[in-house]
Amino acid sequence: MREQRLFAEFASTGSLVEAVRRIRERTAGPIEVNSPYSIPELDDILGLKRSGLPRVCFASGVAGAAVGLALQWFTNAWDYPLNVGGRPLLSWPAWIPVTLELAILGAAIGGVIGLLVATRLPRLWDAAFEIEGFERVTTDRFWLGAAVRAEDAARVREDLAAAGAIRIASVPHE
Amino acid sequence: MTSSPAHRIDTPIVLDTDDDDAQLTDRLLAPLRSKSKVWYALLALSGAGMLLFVATSVYTFVGGIGLWGNNIPVAWAFAITDFVWWIGIGHAGTFISAFLLLLQQDWRASVNRIAEAMTLIAVFNAALFPVLHLGRPWFAYWLLPYPATMAVWPQFKSALPWDFAAILTYFTVSFLFWYTGLVPDFATVRDRAGSRGRRMIYGIFALGWRGSAEHWQHYRIVYGLLAGLATPLVISVHSVVSMDFAITQLPGWHSTIFPPYFVAGALFSGFAMVLTLLLPVRRVFHLEEIVTARHIDAIAKMLLAMSWMLIYSYVCELFIAWYTGDPYERYIFLQARPLGPWAWLYWAMISANVLAPQLLWWRSVRLSPLALFALSLVIQFGMWMERFIIIAGSLSRDFLPSSWADYRPTWVDLGLLFGSIGLFLFAFLLFLRFVPFIPIAEMKELRREIRGTA
Numbered sequence: 132m133r134e135q136r137l138f139a140e141f142a143s144t145g146s147l148v149e150a151v152r153r154i155r156e157r158t159a160g161p162i163e164v165n166s167p168y169s170i171p172e173l174d175d176i177l178g179l180k181r182s183g184l185p186r187v188c189f190a191s192g193v194a195g196a197a198v199g200l201a202l203q204w205f206t207n208a209w210d211y212p213l214n215v216g217g218r219p220l221l222s223w224p225a226w227i228p229v230t231l232e233l234a235i236l237g238a239a240i241g242g243v244i245g246l247l248v249a250t251r252l253p254r255l256w257d258a259a260f261e262i263e264g265f266e267r268v269t270t271d272r273f274w275l276g277a278a279v280r281a282e283d284a285a286r287v288r289e290d291l292a293a294a295g296a297i298r299i300a301s302v303p304h305e
Numbered sequence: 306m307t308s309s310p311a312h313r314i315d316t317p318i319v320l321d322t323d324d325d326d327a328q329l330t331d332r333l334l335a336p337l338r339s340k341s342k343v344w345y346a347l348l349a350l351s352g353a354g355m356l357l358f359v360a361t362s363v364y365t366f367v368g369g370i371g372l373w374g375n376n377i378p379v380a381w382a383f384a385i386t387d388f389v390w391w392i393g394i395g396h397a398g399t400f401i402s403a404f405l406l407l408l409q410q411d412w413r414a415s416v417n418r419i420a421e422a423m424t425l426i427a428v429f430n431a432a433l434f435p436v437l438h439l440g441r442p443w444f445a446y447w448l449l450p451y452p453a454t455m456a457v458w459p460q461f462k463s464a465l466p467w468d469f470a471a472i473l474t475y476f477t478v479s480f481l482f483w484y485t486g487l488v489p490d491f492a493t494v495r496d497r498a499g500s501r502g503r504r505m506i507y508g509i510f511a512l513g514w515r516g517s518a519e520h521w522q523h524y525r526i527v528y529g530l531l532a533g534l535a536t537p538l539v540i541s542v543h544s545v546v547s548m549d550f551a552i553t554q555l556p557g558w559h560s561t562i563f564p565p566y567f568v569a570g571a572l573f574s575g576f577a578m579v580l581t582l583l584l585p586v587r588r589v590f591h592l593e594e595i596v597t598a599r600h601i602d603a604i605a606k607m608l609l610a611m612s613w614m615l616i617y618s619y620v621c622e623l624f625i626a627w628y629t630g631d632p633y634e635r636y637i638f639l640q641a642r643p644l645g646p647w648a649w650l651y652w653a654m655i656s657a658n659v660l661a662p663q664l665l666w667w668r669s670v671r672l673s674p675l676a677l678f679a680l681s682l683v684i685q686f687g688m689w690m691e692r693f694i695i696i697a698g699s700l701s702r703d704f705l706p707s708s709w710a711d712y713r714p715t716w717v718d719l720g721l722l723f724g725s726i727g728l729f730l731f732a733f734l735l736f737l738r739f740v741p742f743i744p745i746a747e748m749k750e751l752r753r754e755i756r757g758t759a
Contacts, residue, residue: 168747173521174522239534243527243531246527
């Protein structure tokens with residue numbers, strides 16, 4: 132099956148959303164929408180799954196706290212038990228500040244690594260960067276990219292134009 | 306500096322411009338191409354300050370901390386005061402960028418990146434002082450729990466490893482938060498760069514960001530989570546710093562009010578620093594329509610609110626000192642500080658931290674950039690004095706009069722303090738020139754929300 136990847140440029144979020152709706156009816160394939168800023172209502176229209184990153188963040192926070200507690204227990208109560216004025220070796224209240232800090236550190240690092248994995252960044256080159264005019268996607272233009280079958284391409288182009296695309300480009304796609 | 310018309314204050318405008326997105330982007334990127342003479346002049350001046358810091362640091366490394374005025378009983382003085390002062394200044398940045406994000410305060414968007422950069426640089430500056438104070442700074446890594454051949458580990462019941470963990474976490478999380486916020490804007494700089502070199506350098510920092518809706522969805526979530534994670538740090542880091550003092554027995558330090566009291570003081574000095582930096586930046590780069598009178602007014606009001614939290618802490622501290630009936634507590638709070646050899650410093654501090662901020666009740670003061678700028682400097686000076694009085698003042702008058710001693714800073718102490726201010730401004734000026742210091746994507750998103758257009 133021969134496919135091609137169509138890219139279309141829009142000047143407003145209104146026409147972008149309209150185009151996404153139309154293309155969604157035409158093709159079940161993945162649609163990538165690019166915008167200079169976050170447009171939360173696109174999540175539903177594109178049918179994006181809820182991000183799993185809060186779980187990643189929570190798990191890495193718990194791991195950070197566990198590492199913090201284990202570290203303090205191992206160093207101060209097990210491997211080097213130092214009796215300071217008869218205080219208990221396993222004095223967990225004194226370990227709370229370090230445990231809290233490492234929980235936050237773990238959650239933050241886990242969240243950012245999760246973000247990089249989920250977005251597959253850093254990835255300095257993308258096919259879209261080769262399209263003329265795409266560089267305005269970080270300034271004021273909105274782009275839509277969709278893989279469509281060759282026989283549908285003409286109709287999809289019409290849809291894009293009807294939604295208000297100001298530029299349509301195509302890239303061959305395996 | 307001219308004052309803006311008063312009517313703007315009452316309107317909800319946080320972004321007072323009719324530019325389209327492209328014009329707004331170019332306007333926010335203009336400082337990166339600016340050839341401002343003021344910038345070069347300030348860079349040279351702060352560069353000289355930075356060199357002073359380097360020189361006094363090297364001198365301290367070579368000669369040891371005997372070059373400072375510290376001696377028993379005043380073993381902690383300028384370096385620790387500078388440390389607490391700088392780390393306190395950092396707190397307002399996190400407060401603005403994280404706390405106010407969670408509270409959905411729109412006005413924070415145009416000032417948050419400046420505030421975050423201020424935090425990063427201030428925390429970095431702060432972290433240098435305890436290392437300098439070690440006397441043998443090349444052993445700073447002993448604070449890390451690593452399997453040493455000496456078979457000893459750090460003692461985690463002590464407040465100092467808490468401090469180490471707190472500062473390390475604070476710097477790392479602040480950096481991640483700041484950088485995550487910057488990625489889409491680095492992509493904007495990449496895509497609007499004139500030269501190939503710029504495009505490549507900013508392209509690397511942008512990580513290949515292309516504004517995909519799926520990426521934005523993950524990004525929003527993580528940015529919000531980082532804000533949520535940074536928020537407890539505002540409270541916890543300075544609380545931990547205050548515990549360095551509070552868990553000791555020394556009158557003037559040993560107090561349960563210290564954690565909230567230090568946090569209030571930190572935010573107070575930090576908001577003052579935000580004004581010190583923001584007012585000239587706004588003026589030099591002509592950003593009056595983006596950082597409007599409303600922002601300045603909001604920060605001034607925060608400053609006023611923080612001053613009252615601090616006043617409450619001062620009063621509470623004095624009351625408790627009297628109420629305990631403890632002669633040492635009573636002596637340090639009711640005699641040594643207000644009437645002792647450093648009484649002039651104490652009353653200068655009260656004037657700067659308690660009396661001067663009350664000027665902010667007047668709207669004309671809140672609307673006058675010049676008055677606010679002067680006031681912000683007075684407050685920072687006052688907050689430095691407060692920490693000095695707590696630290697050196699308490700140490701010089703502890704339990705036994707036979708062990709009392711006075712303290713005099715040396716020129717090296719002063720050189721490090723003023724040098725660190727130079728270092729701070731130097732790094733901040735470089736930030737202004739090379740990093741988009743007003744969040745571009747966030748401003749455009751904010752404007753779309755305000756206008757409610759599709």
